[in-house]
Amino acid sequence: MQLYSFYNSSTSYRVRIALALKGLSVDYQGVNLRAGEQRQNDYRALNPAAGVPLLVDDEGNGLGQSLAIIDYLEALHPEPPLLPAEPLLRARALELANLIACDIHPVNNLRVRNYLANELSLSEDQQERWYRHWIAEGLAAAEALLVRHGFGDYCFGDAPTVADCCLVPQVANGIRMNCDLTPYSRVMAVYQHCQRQPAFQQAAPDQQPDFAS
Amino acid sequence: MQLYSFYNSSTSYRVRIALALKGLSVDYQGVNLRAGEQRQNDYRALNPAAGVPLLVDDEGNGLGQSLAIIDYLEALHPEPPLLPAEPLLRARALELANLIACDIHPVNNLRVRNYLANELSLSEDQQERWYRHWIAEGLAAAEALLVRHGFGDYCFGDAPTVADCCLVPQVANGIRMNCDLTPYSRVMAVYQHCQRQPAFQQAAPDQQPDFAS
Numbered sequence: 001m002q003l004y005s006f007y008n009s010s011t012s013y014r015v016r017i018a019l020a021l022k023g024l025s026v027d028y029q030g031v032n033l034r035a036g037e038q039r040q041n042d043y044r045a046l047n048p049a050a051g052v053p054l055l056v057d058d059e060g061n062g063l064g065q066s067l068a069i070i071d072y073l074e075a076l077h078p079e080p081p082l083l084p085a086e087p088l089l090r091a092r093a094l095e096l097a098n099l100i101a102c103d104i105h106p107v108n109n110l111r112v113r114n115y116l117a118n119e120l121s122l123s124e125d126q127q128e129r130w131y132r133h134w135i136a137e138g139l140a141a142a143e144a145l146l147v148r149h150g151f152g153d154y155c156f157g158d159a160p161t162v163a164d165c166c167l168v169p170q171v172a173n174g175i176r177m178n179c180d181l182t183p184y185s186r187v188m189a190v191y192q193h194c195q196r197q198p199a200f201q202q203a204a205p206d207q208q209p210d211f212a213s
Numbered sequence: 214m215q216l217y218s219f220y221n222s223s224t225s226y227r228v229r230i231a232l233a234l235k236g237l238s239v240d241y242q243g244v245n246l247r248a249g250e251q252r253q254n255d256y257r258a259l260n261p262a263a264g265v266p267l268l269v270d271d272e273g274n275g276l277g278q279s280l281a282i283i284d285y286l287e288a289l290h291p292e293p294p295l296l297p298a299e300p301l302l303r304a305r306a307l308e309l310a311n312l313i314a315c316d317i318h319p320v321n322n323l324r325v326r327n328y329l330a331n332e333l334s335l336s337e338d339q340q341e342r343w344y345r346h347w348i349a350e351g352l353a354a355a356e357a358l359l360v361r362h363g364f365g366d367y368c369f370g371d372a373p374t375v376a377d378c379c380l381v382p383q384v385a386n387g388i389r390m391n392c393d394l395t396p397y398s399r400v401m402a403v404y405q406h407c408q409r410q411p412a413f414q415q416a417a418p419d420q421q422p423d424f425a426s
Contacts, residue, residue: 048357049312061301065315068307075300087288088274094281099262106319120339144261
């Protein structure tokens with residue numbers, strides 16, 4: 001399989017964690033989002049939606065969207081499971097994963113930040129306040145869900161799920177952007193536990209072939 | 214089951230379509246997002262993430278996030294399936310659903326538009342250009358995926374999937390906001406087919422008890 005990824009893309013990072021947890025190796029293809037490589041014609045031929053990550057399976061099928069890719073990996077390589085078998089626990093893992101994937105990440109991603117800077121000419125201060133506002137609102141919601149429903153060392157139990165695959169890159173973004181994360185103690189405890197695991201370490205931005213490109 | 218929903222929330226609309234397709238009835242509870250009811254303490258006690266939709270199952274478990282709810286409904290009530298059994302087709306349905314849920318909808322939802330208007334004091338014209346920019350970029354990607362992978366009357370075949378549950382509310386938003394949707398002919402053909410089906414009609418905003426509240 002091939003993975004088209006940008007080292008600093010948190011949606012790519014989610015898929016890298018899932019691959020590492022499942023012990024799957026892929027041919028890594030860097031796509032430099034800052035240079036706009038995702039919008040070039042040769043990349044659009046692979047992914048008409050022009051984003052990363054993109055997984056190309058053994059039969060040459062290209063699939064985008066991190067949560068769709070993780071679900072597909074789960075179908076092809078069920079062990080270890082990243083989606084719990086018990087329906088309510090599975091629902092809790094997907095609830096938190098989607099909270100991050102839909103309510104936090106999209107509003108702060110690179111294309112939106114580019115629009116704020118270039119089309120709306122926001123000041124540096126306005127851009128930072130924008131970023132921190134959505135991190136604070138979103139992680140407060142994640143913390144509240146974890147306090148109510150979480151247990152164990154990971155988000156939901158003693159094994160990682162799709163929720164952890166999403167949580168770690170989102171927290172890493174918050175750290176990188178100097179957000180105050182001290183109010184989210186359960187979120188941070190899970191993050192720190194994950195960061196001690198080899199699969200999460202292996203998936204980190206600074207371990208990728210295109211790091212700092 | 215109970216569904217906490219706002220008639221005009223497109224994430225609530227996705228779940229209403231899924232419920233109607235599965236022939237499930239729920240006790241409908243309107244939550245007025247424009248009046249901020251989702252942030253009141255009694256609602257936070259139900260959903261600490263303070264959003265809609267929220268499904269409360271027969272055992273009193275409250276679950277947020279539209280795609281997590283649809284996946285949970287699929288586990289509890291598998292027929293008719295909204296996630297195809299064949300892995301690649303399932304992946305295609307989730308890819309398009311997530312494109313809409315992560316790349317299009319969040320950037321244009323009510324809380325972001327409130328921030329643009331109230332915190333950033335954007336002009337009406339800037340707000341409209343923002344909205345149309347993300348609709349145009351996102352629906353162009355959806356169209357490209359459907360042209361490449363779609364078939365049949367719905368997004369992926371002759372039966373509705375989670376992709377159709379997401380597509381219809383997103384197109385409805387574009388129509389409501391007077392976006393030019395003529396470039397997305399495959400998207401619009403699917404939308405028009407869905408709009409002729411009773412389940413989709415029943416789930417529409419103007420059929421809800423809190424319509425125009």
